[in-house]
Amino acid sequence: MDVALPRLLVVRGAAGSWPEPGPGLGILIRDVTLETLTELCAAPPLPLTVDVDQVEGLGSDLAAARFLAGRLGVRSAISRRPGRAALLAEAGILALLRIGALDSTGIERALATSPTGVGTAISPGVALPHLEAGLRSRLPRPLLAYGLIRTRAEVAACFASGADSVAIRIEDLDSQRRKVDTRV
Amino acid sequence: MPGVTRAGGSSLAGFLDRLRAFPFGAAVKGEAEVGRALAARAQVLFILRANGLELAPVLQQVHAAGKLAAVHLDLVDGLSADQGGLRWLVRCGADAAISARGDVVRSARAHGVVAIQRLLVQDEASIDHGLAAIARAEPDIVELLPGVILPHIRDLVVPRLGRPLLAGGFIRTPEDATAVLEAGALAVTTSAEALWT
Incomplete structure (x- = not known):
């Protein structure tokens, strides 16, 4: 897979706005309809990652994955369903399996179902630094820290804990740009 | 059904008193862990993994040791997370029932168990949905997972909760536990035995 995740992914939904482009910056789209997704993908100013479980109207089959890759030009996508993540990868998309970091037992169970060739989106991302190092090292790469990361210290802790990319809210972006090296 | 016991003082007030007295619940996943927890300082066992159909003797042991038991209906083997599964737990003598399902939680209260x-937290939307579900179900206590992040999200949860809060998940060190308790948790639930022995 020759697609790399941007260092920072700014989360936006239908009502959000595009952030100022910058190196190492991308957009994570969620909470949209399929129609809105196609509009947002028409001329995005930054690389797009899509949380496909949060797109109303989008199917979970190979046709949908191929539509994302071929018609919308989506390069990376997230799903909490292993089968769906595998189909995204089959369509040529950098796929991440969203794993709930609720307790170590749950992560172990999720890892057992993780398809080959699929990375990891750990949620809530703010929990990543609190996982045991041995468990973190077993999370398939690339690794996105996704959810409830709101401060510079939390972003830095996620990168220090092995995250390849961190998802943040657009309202936190300016402070992150000043402190975080967003170069890929 | 083997003989049923329920510990004295397993009312909500009694349950909370036990956790206030020693704010570390022993999260146990097997018979050996139950045995160690019975000999430890923990006052309340949180049974996450067990054969739910054979729980009564285990709960008798817990009560004989003067401790209380909360059983996770969504996780134990052999039971479904519904009204029937809950009634079975109650008959086995569980002092508290744990579930993410609002209908089960409402029934637990109706059956007189804690x-x-x-509250399973992955992002801000899950907090909003979870708090709305809690408002509908009106549980006696909420357990937040992963508990270790409570200090990071205290402002999003604690002021909106209005009921006792436990925190479980990835709490392994005394420092983790102290931060979580200072953030507003009544107690932590943890499988890290060093914290409850």
Whole structure:
């Protein structure tokens, strides 16, 4: 897979706005309809990652994955369903399996179902630094820290804990740009 | 059904008193862990993994040791997370039932056992949905997972909760536990035995 995740992914939904482009910056789209997704993908100013479980109207089959890759030009996508993540990868998309970091037992169970060739989106991302190092090292790469990361210290802790990319809210972006090296 | 016991003082007030006295619940996943927890300082065992159909003797042991038991209906083997599964737990002598399901939580209260609802946090939307579900189900206690992040999200949860809060998940060190308790948790639930022995 020759697609790399941007260092920072700014989360936006239908009502959000595009952030100022910058190196190492991308957009994570969620909470949209399929129609809105196609509009947002028409001329995005930054690389797009899509949380496909949060797109109303989008199917979970190979046709949908191929539509994302071929018609919308989506390069990376997230799903909490292993089968769906595998189909995204089959369509040529950098796929991440969203794993709930609720307790170590749950992560172990999720890892057992993780398809080959699929990375990891750990949620809530703010929990990543609190996982045991041995468990973190077993999370398939690339690794996105996704959810409830709101401060510079939390972003830095996620990168220090092995995250390849961190998802943040657009309202936190300016402070992150000043402190975080967003170069890929 | 083997003979049923229920510990004295397993009312909500009694349950909370035990956790206030020693704010570390022993999260146990097997017979050996139950044995160690019975000999430890923990006053309340949180049974996450067990054969739910054979729980009564285990709960008798817990009560004989003067401790209380909360059983996770969504996780134990052999039971479904519904009204029937809950009635079985009650008959086995569980002092508290844990579930993420609002209907189960409501029934637990109706059956006179302490009702603990899990708040599973992955993002801000899950907090909003979870708090709305809690408001509908009105559990006695809420358990937040992963508990270790409570200090990071205290402002999003604690002021909106209005009921006792437990925190479980990835709490392994005394420092983790102290931060979580200072953030507003009544107690932590943890499988890290060093914290409850």
